[in-house]
Amino acid sequence: MTTETKPPPGRVFAGPGNDLGHAPTLADRSSCDPVSTTKATTTTTTTTRTSSCTTISYRLDIIPKNVYTSRPRRRVRADDVMVCDCSLSEGCSENCINRMMFVECDPKYCPCGDECQNCRFQNRQYAEVSLMEPKDLKGFGLMTRQALKKGQFVIEYVGEVVNEEEHNRRKVEYRKEGKRHFYFMSIANGEVIDATRRGNLSRFLNHSCNPNCETQKWQVGGELCIGIFALRDVDANTELTFDYHFERDAQQTQRLRCLCGEPNCRGFVGSKTANVEDARDGLGDDPSSSASQYDPARDEPRPVMVERGHVEDDPLGSLSTSSQQQGGRRRRFSGQVARGQTEVEQFLETVCSEGGVLTSDAHVIAVVRYLKPQYSIFEISNIFQVILASPTRSMREEFVKRGILSALQVLMHRYTEELTKANLPLLRKALDVVSFLPLTEEAIIRSRTGKCSFTTFLLDLCRHHDQEAARRAGAIAEKHLASQLRRRRESQQRAQQQMASSSGWRDRERERERDRDRDRPRIREWRQDGGRPPSLAVNANGKRPRDDARAFLPSPPPRPAHKTAAPPAAAPPPPRPAPTPTSTSNAKRFKEISDAFVWKQSSDDFRAIVREIIEYRVKKSTRDNKVLRKDKAKVEAIIDKLYNKVMKKENERAGGAVTVHKDLVKKVDGYARGHMKQYSK
Numbered sequence: 242m243t244t245e246t247k248p249p250p251g252r253v254f255a256g257p258g259n260d261l262g263h264a265p266t267l268a269d270r271s272s273c274d275p276v277s278t279t280k281a282t283t284t285t286t287t288t289t290r291t292s293s294c295t296t297i298s299y300r301l302d303i304i305p306k307n308v309y310t311s312r313p314r315r316r317v318r319a320d321d322v323m324v325c326d327c328s329l330s331e332g333c334s335e336n337c338i339n340r341m342m343f344v345e346c347d348p349k350y351c352p353c354g355d356e357c358q359n360c361r362f363q364n365r366q367y368a369e370v371s372l373m374e375p376k377d378l379k380g381f382g383l384m385t386r387q388a389l390k391k392g393q394f395v396i397e398y399v400g401e402v403v404n405e406e407e408h409n410r411r412k413v414e415y416r417k418e419g420k421r422h423f424y425f426m427s428i429a430n431g432e433v434i435d436a437t438r439r440g441n442l443s444r445f446l447n448h449s450c451n452p453n454c455e456t457q458k459w460q461v462g463g464e465l466c467i468g469i470f471a472l473r474d475v476d477a478n479t480e481l482t483f484d485y486h487f488e489r490d491a492q493q494t495q496r497l498r499c500l501c502g503e504p505n506c507r508g509f510v511g512s513k514t515a516n517v518e519d520a521r522d523g524l525g526d527d528p529s530s531s532a533s534q535y536d537p538a539r540d541e542p543r544p545v546m547v548e549r550g551h552v553e554d555d556p557l558g559s560l561s562t563s564s565q566q567q568g569g570r571r572r573r574f575s576g577q578v579a580r581g582q583t584e585v586e587q588f589l590e591t592v593c594s595e596g597g598v599l600t601s602d603a604h605v606i607a608v609v610r611y612l613k614p615q616y617s618i619f620e621i622s623n624i625f626q627v628i629l630a631s632p633t634r635s636m637r638e639e640f641v642k643r644g645i646l647s648a649l650q651v652l653m654h655r656y657t658e659e660l661t662k663a664n665l666p667l668l669r670k671a672l673d674v675v676s677f678l679p680l681t682e683e684a685i686i687r688s689r690t691g692k693c694s695f696t697t698f699l700l701d702l703c704r705h706h707d708q709e710a711a712r713r714a715g716a717i718a719e720k721h722l723a724s725q726l727r728r729r730r731e732s733q734q735r736a737q738q739q740m741a742s743s744s745g746w747r748d749r750e751r752e753r754e755r756d757r758d759r760d761r762p763r764i765r766e767w768r769q770d771g772g773r774p775p776s777l778a779v780n781a782n783g784k785r786p787r788d789d790a791r792a793f794l795p796s797p798p799p800r801p802a803h804k805t806a807a808p809p810a811a812a813p814p815p816p817r818p819a820p821t822p823t824s825t826s827n828a829k830r831f832k833e834i835s836d837a838f839v840w841k842q843s844s845d846d847f848r849a850i851v852r853e854i855i856e857y858r859v860k861k862s863t864r865d866n867k868v869l870r871k872d873k874a875k876v877e878a879i880i881d882k883l884y885n886k887v888m889k890k891e892n893e894r895a896g897g898a899v900t901v902h903k904d905l906v907k908k909v910d911g912y913a914r915g916h917m918k919q920y921s922k
């Protein structure tokens with residue numbers, strides 16, 4: 242992106258007789274007139290015309306005396322020195338003429354000396370701000386930890402200052418690298434601040450169509466600087482945003498969909514007019530834009546955050562790294578170590594001042610010490626970058642000796658447990674670090690934390706649901722733990738097979754259970770008839786009496802043996818015939834009979850059942866009849882006769898269909914019992 246700073250509103254103020262009637266304050270700036278009464282006697286540094294204001298950055302010596310102060314100006318030095326007219330008693334605060342012109346005082350020459358309150362850039366009087374974890378596709382953001390007053394200086398936008406040519410080259414380079422977010426901020430005359438590789442927290446400020454901050458151009462020691470200032474009072478722990486006033490390249494035909502979520506959202510970042518509908522419809526959505534394609538997993542960890550001390554005599558600083566060679570110029574940074582800078586940030590700063598690579602064993606020890614979950618993902622990510630930039634093999638070996646594997650295991654364990662959007666790229670990056678190290682099988686096997694060995698952890702990661710992480714873990718395991726990986730895969734396959742077969746066994750068990758359920762009602766029926774349930778009925782000898790209902794029941798389909806521990810290879814038992822009545826009349830007739838009790842049988846089955854019931858009853862009834870007992874032919878004749886009668890009746894009843902039903906046993910047996918009464922004496 243190219244973000245053009247909004248020209249500071251109103252730098253031209255009316256003097257005595259002006260509409261304001263008082264010396265202008267920051268609050269008055271919005272009411273300024275477009276035309277200045279200023280008479281410039283020497284060259285102005287910048288002139289920008291906006292619709293409502295003319296913005297002019299002055300040199301002190303051209304400021305008309307009558308406009309700003311009743312006191313005589315003190316011209317202290319050469320033309321380019323910014324000196325204000327504040328008295329020592331007042332100090333340079335809101336009404337300081339320099340400040341109102343967005344020019345910082347030079348502390349060497351400011352009459353207020355140490356009291357000067359117009360050196361905020363130089364003294365880095367930043368508000369307490371912190372990084373905000375990505376909540377949505379916009380990525381990271383910046384929030385204020387303290388309440389801000391309207392007009393308060395928040396932070397300077399710093400980065401590498403590059404010229405137009407270098408800016409164009411970098412744009413292409415970043416696009417090729419697949420960078421999702423862009424951090425260019427144009428200053429003037431084609432110069433751009435690039436905070437992609439080097440910058441401070443200001444680079445995480447997101448765009449909003451209803452921003453709470455704005456950018457202002459300030460002159461600091463003869464340089465133009467960009468500052469972020471509160472547009473209104475802002476509560477603590479609020480996200481800070483400003484309007485990007487996004488400028489699109491001629492080549493960039495598609496727009497970046499805005500995700501600020503404000504009611505007045507214009508739809509696209511930098512759109513001059515509201516275009517919300519288009520944005521909702523996905524029209525003009527840039528598929529390569531960060532917002533539409535933001536994938537935190539693919540996002541590179543942010544570059545090492547560097548804040549350099551300001552070197553008075555060498556505005557380029559001593560950081561003559563690649564950026565300088567590429568035409569980039571270091572933005573000047575002021576002062577000592579930043580307020581609120583963490584230990585890790587300070588460490589990273591030191592490393593970066595030495596070219597961005599680790600140079601000593603002390604560094605290695607520090608790095609391993611910083612690989613702990615208590616440090617922010619931002620810090621860890623930067624530490625990973627630093628490790629990955631280790632130049633020598635001996636240094637990488639030193640990491641292994643110092644126990645980096647255990648430290649990484651603890652981190653990765655945390656990331657897998659809390660697999661947030663932000664943790665996933667770190668998990669993958671940690672695996673990159675592992676594969677970057679010169680590992681041996683022995684080193685891996687020896688490494689372990691309290692939870693488990695690194696080997697087990699790594700092999701488990703090979704089955705992680707994030708395919709990319711699993712792939713990276715798999716590659717490491719293939720390289721160093723090939724035999725273990727193979728064994729693990731084999732045992733997994735075996736387990737899967739067992740699972741599959743045991744689930745088949747469970748299915749068969751369920752089938753058996755259903756069979757038993759089918760039997761149970763028939764047993765109940767028998768009990769209604771005065772008998773005892775066959776399963777429970779035992780005689781005095783503990784044996785099941787012969788006269789149980791089973792004698793009359795059709796034998797159930799063959800069941801597999803119950804006690805087989807190992808699953809039988811045989812196919813599951815054939816399913817019972819569907820319990821559908823044969824016709825509508827049957828359905829009506831047996832409507833009171835549940836499906837579980839009625840199933841269609843072949844005529845042979847039916848006849849066998851009927852015959853069995855009759856034989857049983859007839860033989861039992863003739864036991865006491867000595868004459869009949871001996872006349873077997875007569876008994877057979879009775880059986881045949883009864884059987885034919887029953888069959889005739891049943892056929893009539895079922896309309897020709899032969900259907901075994903729950904009443905069959907009772908009915909046939911009752912019929913036979915009644916018939917045999919005549920033979921009982």
Ligand SMILES: C[S@@+](CC[C@H](N)C(=O)[O-])C[C@H]1O[C@@H](n2cnc3c(N)ncnc32)[C@H](O)[C@@H]1O
Pocket residue numbers: 242378379380381382421422423424444445446447448449497498499500501510530531532
């Ligand atoms: C200066 S960076 C801001 C920090 C960035 N969010 C990050 O995670 O590093 C600008 C980039 O943030 C994203 N961005 C910022 N504000 C946005 C918004 N309102 N809607 C969509 N994307 C936004 C865009 O990808 C843009 O290129």
